[in-house]
Amino acid sequence: MLSNIGTFLSSGENIAFFVFALMAIGGAIFMLSFTKVVHMVVALAMTFISLAGLYVILDAEFVAFVQILIYAGAISILMIFGIMMTKHQGEEIEPKRPLYNTLLFIGAAGLFGVIFYAIQYSTLPTGTFQAVxxxxxxxxxxxxxxxxxxxxxxxxxxxxxxxxxxxxxxxxxx
Structure with a gap:
C-alpha cells in the first residue's frame, strides 16, 4: 500500500498536484473557519489560485487563465469592495467549542481514511489522452x-x- 505512495510521489507533476490540492483544501477550510471577512476573502483567493494551478497541470491553460482573471482577481476584489462599502457592527467572537472541533477532526480524519482506502484499492482504466x-x-x-x-x-x-x-x-x- 505504501509503495503506491512512493510511486505516486516519484513524478514532479504528481507532487505539484498534491501541493495544489492541499492548498485548495486548506484555503477552503481556512475560508470556512476564519471569523474576519477580509481573511475569508484572502483564503478564498488562495483556493482560486490553487485551482488554476490544477488546471495548468491538466493542460487547460485557458481555463487556468480565466480562473485567475475572473475568480482570483475580479470576484475577490468585488468581495473586498462589498465589504468596504457596507457597515459592520463589532464582530462577535464565537465561543470556543472543543467538542465540536474534536468531532469535526474525527469526521475529517475518517473521511480521509475512507477516501485513501478507496483510492489505494481501486483499479483505474489506463489510456492515453489526446488533447486538441x-x-x-x-x-x-x-x-x-x-x-x-x-x-x-x-x-x-x-x-x-x-x-x-x-x-x-x-x-x-x-
Missing part, C-alpha cells in the same frame, strides 16, 4: 454552438442579479 491542438478555439466553438443558450441565459442571470444587488443596496441606504 488549440484548447481556446475548441472552447469557443463549443460555447457558441452547442452551449450558446446556457451561455446567454447565464449572462441574463448575472445582469438581473447585478440589478437586484443595486436595488437592495439602494433600499438599505434609504
Amino acid at each position: 491542438e488549440d484548447n481556446t478555439m475548441e472552447i469557443g466553438k463549443l460555447l457558441f454552438t452547442k452551449h450558446v443558450i446556457p451561455f446567454e441565459l447565464m449572462s441574463v442571470l448575472l445582469t438581473v442579479s447585478f440589478i437586484g444587488a443595486i436595488v437592495v443596496a439602494k433600499r438599505e441606504e434609504d
